[in-house]
Amino acid sequence: MVLDIASLPTTARCLLSEALGDPPTGAILDHTPQHGSSTDKRPTGCRRAFGCLASLLLALTLVAAGFRLGASGELTGFARVLEGALRSTQATGTGDSFDPTEPRGEPKIAYEAPGKLGEPPAPRSRYPHIEPSGDTDTSTHTYDFRFEGHTRRVTVEVDQRVLRGARDSEHVISFEADESEAERDAAYYRFMAQDAEQAPLIAAAAKELREIARREGLDDDRYVELIAKFVQSIPYDYAKLRSADLQDRFPVETLAENTGVCGDKSILMAALLAHEGYDVALLLFRPEAHMSVGIKGPGDHYGDTDYLFIESTKPGYVSEVPANFVSGVELKSDPVVVPLGDGGKRYGSASDVARILQVRAGARPAYERLYARASARVLTASEAASVNRKIRITDASQARLQVIEDQEKKYLDRRPALRWIKEKAWWD
Secondary structure, X not given: OOOOHHHOOHHHHHXXXXXXXXXXXXXXXXXXXXXXXXXXXXXHHHHHHOOHHHHHXXXXXXXXXXXXXXXXXXOOHHHXXXXXXXXXXXXXXXXXXXXXXXXXXXXXXXXXXXXXXXXXXXXXXXXXXXXXXXXXXXXXXXXXXEEOXXXXXXXXXXXXXXXXXXXXXXXXXXXXXXXXXXXXXXXXXXXXXXXXXXXXXXXXXXXXXXXXXXXXXXXXHHHHHHHHHHHHOOOEOHHHHHHOOOOOOOHHHHHHHXXXXXXXXXXXXXXXXXXXXXOEEEEEEOOOOEEEEEEOOOOOOOOOOOOEXXXXXXXXXXXXXXOOOOOOOOOOOOOEEEEEOOOOEOOOOHHHHHHHHHHXXXXXXXXXXXXXXXXXXXXXXXXHHHHHHHHHHHHHHHHHOOOOOOOOOOOOOHHHHHHHHHHXXXXX
């Protein structure tokens, strides 16, 4: 069979002719020089797409695969598909080589994987993740904390490969152009709290806490309080606060270093509660640079959210919003709500906490009324003794009901606080 070069389409003629070293007459395409070049007049498609060897191989492949010419010189359908693919490749290239993973210009989003040849890559959001590194090793970490008047202990093994991967992780994100700031925040903190590499550590810590709950016969609400107290008792990282270091720690880092600021401890607490089946969320106060935890349940929800408030930075009641925060922040903004997990368990004792807070708030006014009445007349010895006893109780209530360490080195929680109110709070 005799192959008439002149009857072939321009692209095929370019490939064959460049491979054989003889550019065909009339094959120069319209081309605006790029990068300051005005002298290169080789056929544009050939110069952009392939070198001589590649051109020869592809041209021979085209001929062998089905360039069957009839009397009219028409190509078969298969050959036309290949011709279209070649033109697409030529139109997409920007120089002597074409890398589909490199977007043109200044990209507004990061591309994680290349798309099909001749098409722009599909954008995919990318968030912080842990890539374990280094030698296999573990370290043992033990935490002692007070709960309901007794010291509790949790011990876990930290995988050093996971810890190194968390520390080395780039805490940055690439995202789709149409994602809102709230969507980016939600995805970012879900990745931080629920990274699969640290899931075994979260499960191990939860198992230790669950064993305490089983041994003590805790119900679901007291189990929430146990988990909250465990994280609240992790020392606050004042050094990080002073350094203005805004990089969040993964839970594995917070546990390994046994310290953290509001974000670090809130992410850990929410991860543990979500693992144990509770309906929880992170409450992100962006203007104040603060984070807390929310949990579903009946009671006085925080702001316009559907969640009860839990502060992670210091011991406190579940559903109590502290009057003062460790960092000195004052919350004024509406939080971004970042739900975690798919659990359905809720906290049902917010009404008890509301009563504790009410009694605590009423102690000082009750003291002032008592003192005013006592000062209005001369008291008998027995009356004076009664007044003095009541004054001491009201003074003690501020310490005993605020979940801070009292003279007996005991942290009081919801159930002990309710017992104390029943026995001592004469003004309730």
